Amino acid sequence: MHGRIKLKTTEEQAEQKQKERLKKLHFYDTTRSACFAKRKAGILDEEGLILSGQLLAANPDFATLWNFRREIFLHLKEEKTPEELQTLFEKELSFLETCLRVNPKSYGTWHHRGWVLDHSPSPDWKVELELCSKFLQFDERNFHCWDYRRLVVQRAEVSPQEELEFTHKLIGTNFSNYSSWHYRSTLLPLVYPDTECRVGRADEEALLTEYELVQNALFTDPNDQSAWFYYRWLLGRADREETVSCLYISREGQRLIVSFSHPVNVLLPKDELILFVDGLPLRVTWKSPHPQLKRSAIWICELPPNTINAACSEHNFKVHWQDGRIQRECILYKGRSESWCRDSATDQQLFRCDLSVEKTTVLQSELNSCTQLQELEPDNKWCALTIILLMRALDPLGYEKEMLQCFQTLKATDPMRTAYFDDLLSKFIIENSILKMEYAESRVVDLSKKNLTNLCHLDQMQLVTHMNLTSNRLKSLPIHLSMMQCLEVLEASDNEIECLEGLVQLPRLQEISLQNNRISKICDLRPLASCPSLILLNLKGNPITEVPDFQSELSELLPSLKDLIV
Amino acid sequence: MGTQIKDVVMKADAPSTLLLDKHADYIAAYGSKKDDYEYTLSEYLRMSGIYWGLTVMDLMGQLSRMSKDEIIEFIKSCQHDCGGISASIGHDPHLLYTLSAVQILSLYDSLSVIDTDKVVEYVKSLQQEDGSFAGDKWGEIDTRFSFCAAATLALLGKLDAINIDKAVEFVLSCMNFDGGFGCRPGSESHAGQIYCCTGFLSITNQLHHVNADLLGWWLCERQLPSGGLNGRPEKLPDVCYSWWVLASLKIIKRIHWIDKNKLRSFILACQDEETGGFADRPGDMVDPFHTLFGIAGLSLLGDEHIKPVNPVFCMPEEVLQRMNVHPEILN
Numbered sequence: 001m002h003g004r005i006k007l008k009t010t011e012e013q014a015e016q017k018q019k020e021r022l023k024k025l026h027f028y029d030t031t032r033s034a035c036f037a038k039r040k041a042g043i044l045d046e047e048g049l050i051l052s053g054q055l056l057a058a059n060p061d062f063a064t065l066w067n068f069r070r071e072i073f074l075h076l077k078e079e080k081t082p083e084e085l086q087t088l089f090e091k092e093l094s095f096l097e098t099c100l101r102v103n104p105k106s107y108g109t110w111h112h113r114g115w116v117l118d119h120s121p122s123p124d125w126k127v128e129l130e131l132c133s134k135f136l137q138f139d140e141r142n143f144h145c146w147d148y149r150r151l152v153v154q155r156a157e158v159s160p161q162e163e164l165e166f167t168h169k170l171i172g173t174n175f176s177n178y179s180s181w182h183y184r185s186t187l188l189p190l191v192y193p194d195t196e197c198r199v200g201r202a203d204e205e206a207l208l209t210e211y212e213l214v215q216n217a218l219f220t221d222p223n224d225q226s227a228w229f230y231y232r233w234l235l236g237r238a239d240r241e242e243t244v245s246c247l248y249i250s251r252e253g254q255r256l257i258v259s260f261s262h263p264v265n266v267l268l269p270k271d272e273l274i275l276f277v278d279g280l281p282l283r284v285t286w287k288s289p290h291p292q293l294k295r296s297a298i299w300i301c302e303l304p305p306n307t308i309n310a311a312c313s314e315h316n317f318k319v320h321w322q323d324g325r326i327q328r329e330c331i332l333y334k335g336r337s338e339s340w341c342r343d344s345a346t347d348q349q350l351f352r353c354d355l356s357v358e359k360t361t362v363l364q365s366e367l368n369s370c371t372q373l374q375e376l377e378p379d380n381k382w383c384a385l386t387i388i389l390l391m392r393a394l395d396p397l398g399y400e401k402e403m404l405q406c407f408q409t410l411k412a413t414d415p416m417r418t419a420y421f422d423d424l425l426s427k428f429i430i431e432n433s434i435l436k437m438e439y440a441e442s443r444v445v446d447l448s449k450k451n452l453t454n455l456c457h458l459d460q461m462q463l464v465t466h467m468n469l470t471s472n473r474l475k476s477l478p479i480h481l482s483m484m485q486c487l488e489v490l491e492a493s494d495n496e497i498e499c500l501e502g503l504v505q506l507p508r509l510q511e512i513s514l515q516n517n518r519i520s521k522i523c524d525l526r527p528l529a530s531c532p533s534l535i536l537l538n539l540k541g542n543p544i545t546e547v548p549d550f551q552s553e554l555s556e557l558l559p560s561l562k563d564l565i566v
Numbered sequence: 567m568g569t570q571i572k573d574v575v576m577k578a579d580a581p582s583t584l585l586l587d588k589h590a591d592y593i594a595a596y597g598s599k600k601d602d603y604e605y606t607l608s609e610y611l612r613m614s615g616i617y618w619g620l621t622v623m624d625l626m627g628q629l630s631r632m633s634k635d636e637i638i639e640f641i642k643s644c645q646h647d648c649g650g651i652s653a654s655i656g657h658d659p660h661l662l663y664t665l666s667a668v669q670i671l672s673l674y675d676s677l678s679v680i681d682t683d684k685v686v687e688y689v690k691s692l693q694q695e696d697g698s699f700a701g702d703k704w705g706e707i708d709t710r711f712s713f714c715a716a717a718t719l720a721l722l723g724k725l726d727a728i729n730i731d732k733a734v735e736f737v738l739s740c741m742n743f744d745g746g747f748g749c750r751p752g753s754e755s756h757a758g759q760i761y762c763c764t765g766f767l768s769i770t771n772q773l774h775h776v777n778a779d780l781l782g783w784w785l786c787e788r789q790l791p792s793g794g795l796n797g798r799p800e801k802l803p804d805v806c807y808s809w810w811v812l813a814s815l816k817i818i819k820r821i822h823w824i825d826k827n828k829l830r831s832f833i834l835a836c837q838d839e840e841t842g843g844f845a846d847r848p849g850d851m852v853d854p855f856h857t858l859f860g861i862a863g864l865s866l867l868g869d870e871h872i873k874p875v876n877p878v879f880c881m882p883e884e885v886l887q888r889m890n891v892h893p894e895i896l897n
Contacts, residue, residue, distance in 0.1 A: 002804070003846065004850055005850055005851070006838070006849060006850060021603040022603075024603060028603075028606060028607065029606070059607060061611070062610045063610060063658065063702075064652075064658045107706070115705075141798070141800070143748070143749075143754050143756060147749055147750060147753050150750075176800060178754070178798060178800060179754050182742060182744070182755070183752075183754075185742065186742075186752050200743075225787065225799050225800070226799055226800065229784070229799065233743040262774075263774050292897060294771070295774050415825075416824070416828065417823065417824075417825075419823050420783060420786050420820075420823040423823070427779070479897055480897075
């Protein structure tokens with residue numbers, strides 16, 4: 001029951017209403033029984049159409065009655081002449097139109113209409129297209145009608161180009177039409193396919209024209225979210241191609257780590273990963289960094305003893321993935337303790353948008369118009385968010401300060417979504433830190449005092465040895481942290497950390513500072529037992545230090561720990 | 567020109583405390599008015615109606631007040647030769663009501679009273695070549711039915727009876743520019759459909775295909791100044807969308823992106839203080855459907871007077887634990 005307002009009624013009114021209801025109930029009961037009886041007896045005639053029609057007109061969700069009608073039609077198809085049939089089908093279509101006027105949002109009615117057309121001797125799909133346009137005039141957001149329209153378009157072979165023009169017309173009347181923007185997102189890549197054949201993306205020139213249309217909408221009604229959602233999609237980027245993004249070998253650890261662009265499960269036959277050492281295949285066991293990560297962007301294998309020979313001038317490691325279509329190779333030279341070969345985030349412009357470098361002037365002018373709009377509408381959150389995205393598409397590091405200011409505006413104007421903005425800002429700050437670290441060719445990442453609420457992109461930090469997360473608002477060290485297989489020192493003091501589930505099987509982790517967090521139970525520290533190199537642990541200012549016998553239990557859990565600071 | 571933002575005004579005297587006893591009385595009484603016009607007219611969805619009523623009673627710890635034997639007999643008489651189950655006696659079988667029946671029998675730990683092998687056969691027979699599912703033999707295709715199929719089979723422990731890879735492929739082909747999902751490829755995103763598709767991907771362990779940040783943003787933007795959530799941009803808030811959006815956010819681990827206190831106030835304001843039950847919006851007529859989704863929503867928001875609800879199956883967590891069914895939650 002949707003949108004039925006509860007009204008106070010007098011006793012007299014209630015009595016009158018009750019009488020009417022009894023009458024209606026009686027009619028419903030007898031008509032339904034008549035329909036069911038006919039059907040049971042296998043009588044599939046025109047009277048069945050009349051009876052079921054009387055009920056469906058008021059109650060179009062009675063699915064079984066639509067089925068009954070379809071059975072009647074299939075039966076009459078055998079009996080009637082083509083002319084008679086045509087008349088029957090036409091009558092059905094006009095009955096259906098009446099039903100749709102009363103209840104334009106019934107799944108059953110729209111589905112039945114499609115069925116009738118598909119079984120009609122001479123369906124007129126053009127008329128159907130007009131019907132859709134008419135119903136979309138009554139309600140431009142009726143998704144049942146939009147879906148029916150897509151069926152009609154397919155049957156009538158209407159071109160995507162024509163449909164694109166149709167949405168243009170609707171958007172021209174009312175920019176606030178999410179359904180039309182949505183439709184454009186599916187049509188644009190069909191009419192203007194991406195030159196690099198990326199699925200679901202449109203050609204650059206078409207994107208640029210589309211920016212203009214959206215800008216018009218945004219300036220006309222800056223508070224309408226539909227166009228902003230669409231704009232964010234336009235500014236987005238195609239999915240990255242699946243690839244092996246890094247190969248890392250540790251001589252001392254006798255292990256090899258493979259990174260992927262996407263989380264995968266190499267234990268499945270279709271994603272099988274094969275290692276070659278010095279040209280020969282080597283059977284190894286792959287494992288993900290955390291038992292809960294069934295799919296992971298990182299896979300690890302221990303190398304069998306004597307795989308690496310200290311006297312050998314070089315060893316060649318190579319992985320084949322997806323039947324060898326994707327390969328990566330890395331050489332470990334004599335005397336080197338580790339080696340890697342990887343794609344860099346800066347080269348790949350991992351955190352930017354789809355447009356080519358030549359077109360960034362267009363993005364710059366988009367940014368300028370949004371900044372103008374923001375001057376007129378300083379409290380518009382959509383505008384502030386889009387400015388952030390444009391700045392990130394253009395130059396994530398150059399605009400860092402402005403981005404932080406925009407986030408302040410966002411949180412002030414839309415406090416209901418503070419947590420979303422906090423997580424988004426955390427993500428952007430981490431992206432920037434990764435970029436800075438790569439430019440500096442460093443393996444140290446400083447993320448202290450950044451107001452972080454969330455950790456992400458940890459698969460991009462698998463070579464990092466030192467990470468500083470001090471003074472943030474983190475509640476946990478998530479399981480993805482286990483991807484940081486080179487981590488030696490972790491500083492995470494002054495957060496709100498309750499659980500350490502990500503600190504699992506990190507072979508090189510030696511020092512952890514967790515001062516002033518919310519660790520309260522000895523079992524929360526259990527993951528640390530799987531980190532063999534751990535020698536220093538700072539737990540000062542955590543509730544757990546108040547627990548009786550805590551130190552003795554801890555030394556049982558972590559026998560090799562040298563320094564415990566409480 | 568554009569459209570003004572649609573929302574409701576929250577009145578100061580709207581209910582602000584949870585009226586559990588009234589809701590239990592409302593549901594217990596609902597099924598007893600069998601001659602009522604409204605009740606009779608809803609026979610085409612009776613099986614789902616019973617599922618809504620029983621689940622909300624179970625979440626409130628009041629399942630024992632419902633007539634178990636009568637309901638089980640009813641379900642038995644709704645199973646057809648093909649294995650499918652209908653909404654009511656004399657109606658045709660459909661995936662929607664097959665799932666509802668299996669959910670009810672799961673609550674009662676009584677799956678053995680029906681021929682479950684035949685249910686599996688029925689679900690299997692409705693899978694199409696492209697991996698999609700028809701709701702019944704008349705061929706309506708919808709991602710809702712993909713969810714019904716996967717959920718039914720998961721509760722029966724027979725998920726491997728269908729072609730899962732193909733089924734996943736179809737659901738993914740319904741993913742949109744906003745990260746959401748629609749009824750069929752090309753259809754607009756809709757919170758109810760997003761619930762079905764994220765639920766489906768959770769049951770089949772394929773949640774990694776979801777763009778959780780993008781979808782989570784779209785979902786948290788469903789919250790309106792009143793605190794209620796709508797199902798699509800520029801639409802009115804509604805208690806049932808509060809459930810669908812909230813459950814989807816829970817599945818993709820982004821539930822903290824909405825303002826929980828404001829949503830709680832909105833849901834509480836949709837209670838009817840006189841009759842018990844929840845309406846779609848404050849001041850509207852109540853019904854069992856919105857009563858379930860109101861209570862289930864409050865459970866996801868952490869209300870301790872209600873049993874924890876599973877966001878994928880909309881059933882008490884304890885029931886799924888007992889059945890050893892553990893749908894994936896994004897980590």
